[in-house]
Amino acid sequence: MPLLAKSTFDYGDEFDCECFITFDNRADYDEWLESVQRQLDEESTIEHYFGTNEALQIDSLDEVEDSIELIEITIEEQKTLKKLFGNGSFGTGNIFDIGYPPEDEEDEFSDNDEEEDEDFN
Numbered sequence: 027m028p029l030l031a032k033s034t035f036d037y038g039d040e041f042d043c044e045c046f047i048t049f050d051n052r053a054d055y056d057e058w059l060e061s062v063q064r065q066l067d068e069e070s071t072i073e074h075y076f077g078t079n080e081a082l083q084i085d086s087l088d089e090v091e092d093s094i095e096l097i098e099i100t101i102e103e104q105k106t107l108k109k110l111f112g113n114g115s116f117g118t119g120n121i122f123d124i125g126y127p128p129e130d131e132e133d134e135f136s137d138n139d140e141e142e143d144e145d146f147n
Contacts, residue, residue: 028104029055030097033090033121035082043082045117048104055096061125063087074124082121090121 028048035043049055065072072084084090099107115122 028099030099032095033093035093043118045120047115047122048107065125
């Protein structure tokens with residue numbers, strides 16, 4: 027069953043960063059959490075920038091999990107959200123960009139960008 031994951035993070039007592047994403051199922055959500063944990067294991071603290079000099083500082087996976095509310099939604103509701111907001115996440119601060127998509131997925135446009143750059147030289 028699809029999940030809507032909503033997150034709220036306090037940014038320096040100035041404002042709340044709120045964002046959401048849909049996951050196809052709990053296993054996909056758990057896989058995302060594991061990728062965040064791997065990044066925390068490598069860096070100990072994640073600074074996730076969302077502006078020119080604004081960043082959320084994340085020190086633990088518990089901090090991430092405590093910020094998230096999971097809601098089971100129907101497939102039709104998920105399709106509507108994806109139609110309106112695209113397949114990615116949406117919001118300010120967007121913590122769902124951390125560790126997602128998995129690092130082993132190659133950017134489909136990376137080769138094309140290099141070829142286009144060569145045409146301009």
